[in-house]
Amino acid sequence: MPETDTSPAPRRALGISVENLRKSFGSTEVLKGISLEVKPGEIFVMMGPSGSGKSVFLKHLAGLEIPTEGKVRIDDINVADDRERPKVRLALVFQAGALFNSLSVFDNLALYPREHRLYDRKTIKEKVEKALAMLSLSDAAEKIPAELSGGMKKRVAIARALVMEPDLLLYDEPTSELDPIMAATISEIIADLREEFGVTSLVVSHDRDLAMTIGDRVGIMQEGELLAIDTPAGIRQMDDPRIKEFLNPAIDLKNPRFKRSA
Amino acid sequence: MRILHQYLSEFGQAFLLLVRSLRHLPSLPRQMGRVIEQCYLIGYTTFPIVAILSFFIGSVLALQTGYSLQTFGAVDFIGTIVGLSMARELGPVMAAILLAGRVGSAISAELASMKVYQEVDALITMNIPPERMLVLPRLIAVLLMMPVLAIVAIIIGWLGGAVVASQVSFIGLDPRIYFDGITNFVAFKDVLDGLIKAQIFGFSVILISCHVGLQTRGGPREIGNSVTRAVVLSLIAILFLDYFITQALL
Amino acid sequence: MKETLNTARVGFFFLMGLVLIYIVAQSLSTGTLFRDRGYELQAQFTNLQQVKEGDDVRVAGVKIGTVRGTALEDGKATAILTINDEVQVPIDSKARVILSGLLGTNQVDIQYGESSEYLSDGDTIETLPTTDLNEIFAKIGDVGDRLDGAFDQVTEALRSITGDEDEPGLFKNLNELVVENRESIRTTTKNLETITDTIARGEGTLGRLLQDDEVYQSIQRITTDLESVATNAKGFSGEIQVLVEDVQGIVRKVEAGEGTLGRLLSDDSIAREIELVAKNLREISDRLNAGEGTLGKLLSDDALYYEATAVLRKAEATLDGLGNQGPITAVGIAASALF
Numbered sequence: 001m002p003e004t005d006t007s008p009a010p011r012r013a014l015g016i017s018v019e020n021l022r023k024s025f026g027s028t029e030v031l032k033g034i035s036l037e038v039k040p041g042e043i044f045v046m047m048g049p050s051g052s053g054k055s056v057f058l059k060h061l062a063g064l065e066i067p068t069e070g071k072v073r074i075d076d077i078n079v080a081d082d083r084e085r086p087k088v089r090l091a092l093v094f095q096a097g098a099l100f101n102s103l104s105v106f107d108n109l110a111l112y113p114r115e116h117r118l119y120d121r122k123t124i125k126e127k128v129e130k131a132l133a134m135l136s137l138s139d140a141a142e143k144i145p146a147e148l149s150g151g152m153k154k155r156v157a158i159a160r161a162l163v164m165e166p167d168l169l170l171y172d173e174p175t176s177e178l179d180p181i182m183a184a185t186i187s188e189i190i191a192d193l194r195e196e197f198g199v200t201s202l203v204v205s206h207d208r209d210l211a212m213t214i215g216d217r218v219g220i221m222q223e224g225e226l227l228a229i230d231t232p233a234g235i236r237q238m239d240d241p242r243i244k245e246f247l248n249p250a251i252d253l254k255n256p257r258f259k260r261s262a
Numbered sequence: 263m264r265i266l267h268q269y270l271s272e273f274g275q276a277f278l279l280l281v282r283s284l285r286h287l288p289s290l291p292r293q294m295g296r297v298i299e300q301c302y303l304i305g306y307t308t309f310p311i312v313a314i315l316s317f318f319i320g321s322v323l324a325l326q327t328g329y330s331l332q333t334f335g336a337v338d339f340i341g342t343i344v345g346l347s348m349a350r351e352l353g354p355v356m357a358a359i360l361l362a363g364r365v366g367s368a369i370s371a372e373l374a375s376m377k378v379y380q381e382v383d384a385l386i387t388m389n390i391p392p393e394r395m396l397v398l399p400r401l402i403a404v405l406l407m408m409p410v411l412a413i414v415a416i417i418i419g420w421l422g423g424a425v426v427a428s429q430v431s432f433i434g435l436d437p438r439i440y441f442d443g444i445t446n447f448v449a450f451k452d453v454l455d456g457l458i459k460a461q462i463f464g465f466s467v468i469l470i471s472c473h474v475g476l477q478t479r480g481g482p483r484e485i486g487n488s489v490t491r492a493v494v495l496s497l498i499a500i501l502f503l504d505y506f507i508t509q510a511l512l
Numbered sequence: 513m514k515e516t517l518n519t520a521r522v523g524f525f526f527l528m529g530l531v532l533i534y535i536v537a538q539s540l541s542t543g544t545l546f547r548d549r550g551y552e553l554q555a556q557f558t559n560l561q562q563v564k565e566g567d568d569v570r571v572a573g574v575k576i577g578t579v580r581g582t583a584l585e586d587g588k589a590t591a592i593l594t595i596n597d598e599v600q601v602p603i604d605s606k607a608r609v610i611l612s613g614l615l616g617t618n619q620v621d622i623q624y625g626e627s628s629e630y631l632s633d634g635d636t637i638e639t640l641p642t643t644d645l646n647e648i649f650a651k652i653g654d655v656g657d658r659l660d661g662a663f664d665q666v667t668e669a670l671r672s673i674t675g676d677e678d679e680p681g682l683f684k685n686l687n688e689l690v691v692e693n694r695e696s697i698r699t700t701t702k703n704l705e706t707i708t709d710t711i712a713r714g715e716g717t718l719g720r721l722l723q724d725d726e727v728y729q730s731i732q733r734i735t736t737d738l739e740s741v742a743t744n745a746k747g748f749s750g751e752i753q754v755l756v757e758d759v760q761g762i763v764r765k766v767e768a769g770e771g772t773l774g775r776l777l778s779d780d781s782i783a784r785e786i787e788l789v790a791k792n793l794r795e796i797s798d799r800l801n802a803g804e805g806t807l808g809k810l811l812s813d814d815a816l817y818y819e820a821t822a823v824l825r826k827a828e829a830t831l832d833g834l835g836n837q838g839p840i841t842a843v844g845i846a847a848s849a850l851f
C-alpha cells in the first residue's frame with residue numbers, strides 16, 4: 001500500500017542534491033542546468049527576480065515536476081519517482097497557499113495527520129491548535145479559506161506545513177504577503193525548527209532581509225540560471241552587476257515622479 | 263479521425279484512473295465520511311431534478327404513444343410501452359444525463375479548481391493520492407446512489423405516464439389497465455437491466471468527470487473548459503455505452 | 513451536526529431506493545428477488561404454452577400462488593407452483609393452463625376436487641390437457657376440411673346421377689336407353705296399331721284367338737305388367753325425391769349451422785361448393801319437372817303409359833278380331849325391354 005508512514009518517524013535531517021537540472025515547457029527552457037547541494041540541517045535561501053524559475057525549481061524538489069534533464073535527489077531518493085517520493089517526508093509551502101478550499105482552517109491542518117493516522121484525535125487537535133497559535137491564527141480555526149486574507153492564507157499554509165512535522169521544508173515566498181512583524185515571526189520559526197529538530201529548509205524568496213538573516217547560504221537565480229551560491233556575506237561582496245542590481249536596486253530618488261511621496 | 267483518437271485516449275486515461283483508484287479500495291472503511299458526503303451530493307441533491315424530469319418524460323411518452331396508438335384503438339398498450347421504455351432505456355439514460363449535467367459538471371469543476379489552485383499538488387506532497395481521497399469516494403458513492411436515482415426515475419416516469427394516460431381526454435385509459443400493462447409485460451429483469459445500465463452510466467460519468475477535472479492544466483479559465491469537456495465526454499460515453507450495454511443485455 | 517443530518521438523509525434515501533426496488537420486484541410479473549412464501553406443487557402438462565415464471569396460479573379467478581419455474585422433466589413440461597400457505601388444495605384437484613387474456617398472458621387454473629385430503633409440499637397435482645388456442649383453430653380448420661370433403665362427396669354423388677360431358681350418369685344412361693330404343697318402341701307401337709287394325713277387321717287367327725278366354729287373360733296379364741311397370745317408375749321417382757329431400761336437409765342444416773361455425777363457412781370455396789350442390793339439385797328437379805329426357809317424360813307426362821293404355825283400349829275394342837299370338841308376345845317383350 002502507498003500509505004507507508006503510519007507512525008511518526010524520528011526526524012532526520014535530509015540533504016538535497018541537484019545535478020544539472022533542466023526543465024522546458026514546450027520550447028521555452030525555464031531551468032537551464034542548475035546544480036546545487038544542500039547539506040542536512042542547512043537553511044538555504046534562493047533569491048531571484050520574479051519569473052526567474054524559482055517556483056518551478058521548488059516543485060522539482062517536491063517531485064511535482066519531472067526534470068527534462070538532470071537529477072534531483074533528496075537523501076538519495078529520486079523524488080521524480082512516484083513510488084520513491086513517499087519515503088521523503090517533506091512539506092511545501094505554496095506561493096499561493098494551496099489551501100483546501102472545501103475544508104476549514106482546522107481541517108486543512110488536521111488532514112495530513114488524520115489521513116496518515118499519525119496521532120489520535122486529541123493529540124491531533126493539540127498539535128493543530130499549537131501550530132495555529134504560533135502563527136496567531138487561533139481565531140481563524142473554523143473559517144474556510146475563502147474567508148481569509150492573502151496573508152492569513154500564507155500563514156495557514158505555513159502552519160499546515162508545520163503540523164506535517166517534515167524533515168525537509170520548502171517555502172515558496174513565505175513572507176511575500178506578510179507585514180514585517182509576521183515576517184520576523186516566520187524567520188524565527190524557520191530558525192527554531194532547525195534548532196529543535198534539525199529540519200533542512202529551502203526558502204525561495206526575494207525578501208532580502210529574510211535571506212540575509214536566516215540563510216546559511218544564499219543562491220541567486222536569474223532566467224533559469226544559478227548565478228552564484230555563497231554565504232550572505234559572500235553574496236553581498238560579489239561584483240557581478242546583476243547581483244548588485246538585484247540586492248541594491250539603484251533607485252534614483254531624484255526622479256521627479258517620486259517627489260510627492262518623498 | 264483525430265477527434266476519435268482523442269476521445270479514445272481520453273477514455274483510456276479515465277480507465278487508468280479507475281485502476282489507480284481501485285488500488286486504494288482498502289482505505290475505503292476509513293473514508294466512509296467522504297463517501298456519505300458524496301452520496302449526499304450525488305444522490306440526495308440530484309433526486310428532485312431526476313424526479314421532475316422523469317415525470318415529464320413518462321408523461322410525454324404516454325402522450326406520444328397514446329396519440330399514435332389511438333388510431334389503432336390500442337391505447338391499452340401504453341402502460342407496456344411506457345413501462346418498458348422507462349425501465350430499459352429512458353429512466354437510466356435520463357438519470358445518467360442529469361447526473362452528468364448536475365454532478366459530473368460540479369465534480370469536474372471542483373477537481374479542476376483544486377488542480378489549478380494547486381490543492382492537488384498539495385495533496386501529492388502530503389502523500390495523499392488524489393485518487394484515494396478525491397476519486398474513490400465518489401465512485402463508491404455513485405455505485406450506491408445510482409440504482410436509487412434510476413428506480414426513482416423509472417417509477418416516477420411510470421406515474422407520469424399513468425397521469426397522462428388517464429387524464430388526457432383522447433386517451434382516457436383506466437390507470438388499472440395502464441398498470442396491468444406494466445405488471446404483466448415488464449419483467450423485473452427489465453428493471454434490473456435498467457438499474458445495471460444506470461449503474462454503468464453513472465459510474466462512467468463520475469469517472470470521466472474526475473479524470474477531466476484532474477487533467478486540467480493552466481489557469482482558472484481552464485476550469486470552465488474542463489466542465490464543458492467533462493459533460494460532453496460523459497454524454498458521448500452514455501450514448502456509446504447505451505448501445506453496447508443494451509445489446510449485451512438483450 | 514450538519515454532517516449527521518446529511519448522513520441521516522443519505523441513509524433514508526438509500527433505504528427508500530431499496531424499498532422501491534423491492535416493491536417493483538414484487539409487483540412485476542417475474543419478481544424473483546425474493547421467493548414467495550408457500551408450499552410447492554408440481555404439475556406436468558402436455559404443453560405449458562407461454563406460462564412463465566411469475567405467472568399467477570388461480571382458483572376460479574382468485575390468485576392463490578405463482579408459477580415459480582418451468583422445467584422439462586422426462587420430456588414433459590413441468591411447472592413448479594408455489595401455493596400460498598393458507599390455501600389448501602384438495603388431492604383430486606386438477607390444474608390446467610388457460611389464457612387469461614387475448615394478449616397472450618397465461619395462467620395456471622386449478623379446479624378444486626371433492627376430496628377432503630389435501631396436497632402438501634412437493635406433491636404432484638393432476639392436470640387437464642391444455643387447450644391451445646392454436647389447436648382450437650387447427651381443429652376448426654379440420655372441421656372445415658371435412659365439411660369440404662363431405663360436400664365434395666355429395667357433389668360427386670349427384671354428378672353420378674346427373675352425369676356430365678365426360679361420364680354418363682345414371683339419368684343419362686336412362687335417357688340414352690330410351691333414346692336408343694325410341695325407334696323400336698315406335699315400331700312396336702305401329703305394329704300394335706297394325707295388329708289392332710287387323711284384329712278390328714277381324715282378320716286372321718288373331719281375331720279368333722281373342723275370342724278365346726285364354727288369350728283374353730294373357731292380354732290382361734300384359735296390361736297389369738305394364739301398370740306395374742308404371743308404378744315402379746313412380747316409386748323410383750319417389751326415391752329420388754327422398755334423396756333430394758335429404759340433400760336439402762343437409763343444406764338447411766349447414767345453413768342453420770352458420771351462426772355457430774361463424775366465419776368458418778365464409779370460406780369461398782365451401783360456399784361455392786354448396787352453391788353448386790344447390791344448383792345441381794335445382795337442375796335435376798327442373799329437368800324432371802320440365803319432363804326433359806325420357807325418364808322425365810316417363811315421370812311427368814306418363815306419355816308411354818297413356819300411349820300404352822290407348823293402345824290397350826284400342827286393343828280391347830278390337831279383341832274380337834285378334835287372331836295371332838305373335839305380335840302380342842312382341843308387345844310383352846317391348847314392354848319388359850323397356851323396364
Ligand SMILES: Nc1ncnc2c1ncn2[C@@H]1O[C@H](COP(=O)(O)OP(=O)(O)O)[C@@H](O)[C@H]1O
Pocket residue numbers: 025030048049050051052053054055056057
Ligand atoms: N506549467 C508551466 N507551463 C509553462 N510555463 C511555465 C509553467 N510554470 C512556470 N512557467 C514559466 O516558467 C517561468 C518561471 O516561472 P516561476 O518559477 O513561477 O517564476 P518565479 O521565479 O517568479 O516563481 C515563467 O516564465 C513561467 O511563465
Ligand SMILES: [Mg+2]
Pocket residue numbers: 054055056095172
Ligand atoms: Mg514563484
